Amino acid sequence: xxxxxxxQVLRAIVQDxxxxxxxxxxxALTERHSLGVSPATVRNDMAALEDEGYIAQPxxxxxxxxxxxxxxxxxxxxxxxxxxxxxxxxxxxxxLDGAVDLDxxxxxxxxLLAQLTRQVAVVQYPSLTRSTVRHVELLALAPxxxxxxxxxxxxxxxxxxxxxxxxxxxxxLADLRARLNSRVAGxxxxxxxxxxxxxxxxxxxxxxxxxxxxxxxxxxxxxxxNEERLMxxxxxxxxxxxxxxxxxxxxxxxxxxxxxxxxxxxxxTQDPGMTVRIGHENAHEGLNSTSIVSVGYGSGxxxxxxxxVVGPTRMDYPGTMGAVRAVARYVGQILAES
Amino acid sequence: xxxxxxxQVLRAIVQDxxxxxxxxxxxALTERHSLGVSPATVRNDMAALEDEGYIAQPxxxxxxxxxxxxxxxxxxxxxxxxxxxxxxxxxxxxxLDGAVDLDxxxxxxxxLLAQLTRQVAVVQYPSLTRSTVRHVELLALAPxxxxxxxxxxxxxxxxxxxxxxxxxxxxxLADLRARLNSRVAGxxxxxxxxxxxxxxxxxxxxxxxxxxxxxxxxxxxxxxxNEERLMxxxxxxxxxxxxxxxxxxxxxxxxxxxxxxxxxxxxxTQDPGMTVRIGHENAHEGLNSTSIVSVGYGSGxxxxxxxxVVGPTRMDYPGTMGAVRAVARYVGQILAES
DNA sequence: TTTGGCACTCGGCGCATACGAGTGCCAGTT
DNA sequence: AACTGGCACTCGTATGCGCCGAGTGCCAAA
Numbered sequence: 001x002x003x004x005x006x007x008q009v010l011r012a013i014v015q016d017x018x019x020x021x022x023x024x025x026x027x028a029l030t031e032r033h034s035l036g037v038s039p040a041t042v043r044n045d046m047a048a049l050e051d052e053g054y055i056a057q058p059x060x061x062x063x064x065x066x067x068x069x070x071x072x073x074x075x076x077x078x079x080x081x082x083x084x085x086x087x088x089x090x091x092x093x094x095x096l097d098g099a100v101d102l103d104x105x106x107x108x109x110x111x112l113l114a115q116l117t118r119q120v121a122v123v124q125y126p127s128l129t130r131s132t133v134r135h136v137e138l139l140a141l142a143p144x145x146x147x148x149x150x151x152x153x154x155x156x157x158x159x160x161x162x163x164x165x166x167x168x169x170x171x172x173l174a175d176l177r178a179r180l181n182s183r184v185a186g187x188x189x190x191x192x193x194x195x196x197x198x199x200x201x202x203x204x205x206x207x208x209x210x211x212x213x214x215x216x217x218x219x220x221x222x223x224x225x226n227e228e229r230l231m232x233x234x235x236x237x238x239x240x241x242x243x244x245x246x247x248x249x250x251x252x253x254x255x256x257x258x259x260x261x262x263x264x265x266x267x268x269t270q271d272p273g274m275t276v277r278i279g280h281e282n283a284h285e286g287l288n289s290t291s292i293v294s295v296g297y298g299s300g301x302x303x304x305x306x307x308x309v310v311g312p313t314r315m316d317y318p319g320t321m322g323a324v325r326a327v328a329r330y331v332g333q334i335l336a337e338s
Numbered sequence: 339x340x341x342x343x344x345x346q347v348l349r350a351i352v353q354d355x356x357x358x359x360x361x362x363x364x365x366a367l368t369e370r371h372s373l374g375v376s377p378a379t380v381r382n383d384m385a386a387l388e389d390e391g392y393i394a395q396p397x398x399x400x401x402x403x404x405x406x407x408x409x410x411x412x413x414x415x416x417x418x419x420x421x422x423x424x425x426x427x428x429x430x431x432x433x434l435d436g437a438v439d440l441d442x443x444x445x446x447x448x449x450l451l452a453q454l455t456r457q458v459a460v461v462q463y464p465s466l467t468r469s470t471v472r473h474v475e476l477l478a479l480a481p482x483x484x485x486x487x488x489x490x491x492x493x494x495x496x497x498x499x500x501x502x503x504x505x506x507x508x509x510x511l512a513d514l515r516a517r518l519n520s521r522v523a524g525x526x527x528x529x530x531x532x533x534x535x536x537x538x539x540x541x542x543x544x545x546x547x548x549x550x551x552x553x554x555x556x557x558x559x560x561x562x563x564n565e566e567r568l569m570x571x572x573x574x575x576x577x578x579x580x581x582x583x584x585x586x587x588x589x590x591x592x593x594x595x596x597x598x599x600x601x602x603x604x605x606x607t608q609d610p611g612m613t614v615r616i617g618h619e620n621a622h623e624g625l626n627s628t629s630i631v632s633v634g635y636g637s638g639x640x641x642x643x644x645x646x647v648v649g650p651t652r653m654d655y656p657g658t659m660g661a662v663r664a665v666a667r668y669v670g671q672i673l674a675e676s
Numbered sequence: 677t678t679t680g681g682c683a684c685t686c687g688g689c690g691c692a693t694a695c696g697a698g699t700g701c702c703a704g705t706t
Numbered sequence: 707a708a709c710t711g712g713c714a715c716t717c718g719t720a721t722g723c724g725c726c727g728a729g730t731g732c733c734a735a736a
Binding site: 100101134135137139141147149151155157159160161233234235236238239249250253254257338 | 439472475479485487493497498499571588595
């Protein structure tokens with residue numbers, strides 16, 4: 001177990017390194033933080049911290065920088081979440097309040113997060129399967145062509161074009177629409193498959209083919225992997241990373257463009273609370289020198305999706321966590337209102 | 339006027355520079371291209387080309403690189419559009435054919451373009467105002483809350499939530515829906531404002547407020563600046579730019595994130611044909627060292643939106659133009675089918 | 677356990693030098 | 707008049723060297 005002072009030394013190292021982006025030495029530490037001990041003592045502590053794997057030196061005879069393990073300890077034990085100031089909160093609310101629809105909410109959230117944290121922002125659309133059905137609409141666009149529109153209580157709207165196996169009358173369509181809605185409206189999307197299982201039974205033989213097609217399209221739309229969407233922004237902030245660019249930035253951009261990768265990372269933990277994944281804790285190789293701070297958000301008590309930021313492991317964790325948490329709260333409020 | 343050989347020299351310089359990314363000298367030129375003259379002669383030609391502003395030297399005693407003006411001449415006079423090979427065409431078609439809805443079409447197009455050209459791809463969603471109304475749907479989600487859904491013949495779906503000034507009965511809603519569709523279905527969105535101008539007149543006084551709200555929301559949705567959307571991908575390709583990175587890449591990423599900027603650039607020319615904007619021809623400062631190749635696409639003869647790529651001025655213009663044109667054609671086909 | 681002292685390491689910076697690709701010009705050739 | 711070979715010159719890049727200083731580890735004393 002590390003002594004109290006050694007933890008303080010680690011905290012000081014993290015703070016300084018995050019601030020200056022340069023390896024921090026024993027002398028500089030004692031000057032900037034009043035630890036009450038001499039550089040020599042700090043050196044001993046640093047040696048111990050290095051033995052334990054919390055810090056490392058990039059080259060012999062350079063200062064120390066925190067390792068992933070060091071950041072982990074810092075986040076878990078040494079740092080809290082820095083709350084937003086009142087003006088910041090007001091700014092967040094004002095900015096989000098102007099949104100006209102869900103796309104707009106998500107787009108604004110991304111911009112906001114990117115600006116607040118000066119990092120790359122990632123916002124997942126409310127998951128269909130974790131939302132509630134507000135309405136299911138069927139529109140006849142042609143005799144044998146129907147559009148299926150799903151509307152969630154979070155304002156998300158998904159549509160699919162369906163080619164029917166046989167022409168489908170307007171009255172049959174109205175019938176199907178009514179029955180469908182009476183079964184699923186107000187229920188959770190996750191339950192829809194069971195709820196509509198035997199729905200086709202009540203229809204004439206000639207319509208049954210079309211009804212089945214509609215239902216299977218509906219179910220396809222709800223398949224977990226297809227229905228997740230996300231928006232990313234603030235990639236220009238990647239250019240603030242280090243000076244060793246191309247090698248660092250390239251894989252990050254590639255990972256960000258692979259929505260599948262990002263969705264998997266966000267979905268790795270069901271815990272709707274704040275999650276911080278540091279460096280190599282991220283399964284994806286390209287993100288080994290980045291940290292991801294994410295949190296669930298939702299209209300009620302329940303999280304319908306996640307949002308977060310991707311930044312260098314050397315980031316201001318308390319500040320970033322504060323911003324992410326605050327934004328998630330306000331987005332939740334906005335969704336509840338709509 | 340430049341002699342034929344000097345044009346050939348310019349062409350050779352552009353080709354070599356695009357290939358090697360390094361300033362090209364007189365000796366290397368004569369070796370790689372059989373111009374039939376000695377380096378000394380080429381030097382004279384180069385001096386002339388430099389006087390005319392088509393090429394420049396980054397430093398004294400280095401080779402020449404084309405200027406924006408040089409690329410312009412190359413694109414206009416010296417190079418054609420390189421057609422895609424048959425397998426490439428097949429690959430494009432296969433890849434696009436799998437799309438399930440418009441979002442998917444756009445997303446796939448972006449990926450495809452980025453991959454084909456190894457540059458940043460930009461695809462604009464079909465413009466509402468340049469599309470035709472397929473259907474307008476109104477849904478009562480609550481007594482005084484209506485959702486407006488617009489569906490275009492290109493498969494685009496836009497929705498808006500509307501808070502009504504007064505409760506609005508289901509029959510009134512059906513009435514409004516029917517009248518609205520009978521007026522606008524099959525017509526161009528651009529004409530909708532005139533078509534619905536006096537629609538509120540036929541309604542009871544108590545409903546008229548809501549009808550007006552709905553109509554004004556409808557018109558708002560069609561306002562040019564709000565309705566344009568676009569998708570961007572392949573930003574990881576920016577890392578292949580030069581070695582002078584951070585300074586180059588940063589403003590480009592920033593510009594790309596500002597959808598307004600990109601939309602303005604794409605919209606600058608109404609010409610649905612292929613447009614190439616080279617370096618400083620781009621109004622936006624951050625894109626002064628990039629070229630934008632764009633072209634209109636659409637389901638019929640008419641362009642409903644644009645797509646293109648953003649890359650370094652030092653790009654393979656014939657190949658890029660070929661890819662952009664081919665993709666635009668296939669996207670048009672896909673849209674026409676849906 | 678802490679502290680001051682001390683020898684040692686090593687990356688970064690500035691400077692001088694060498695190299696070579698490329699140029700411009702000129703005189704001679706076709 | 708156009709082209710060519712030769713030649714002196716430029717200048718950016720690469721290389722090697724030495725210095726400086728921040729930082730370390732270790733040790734003996736408090």
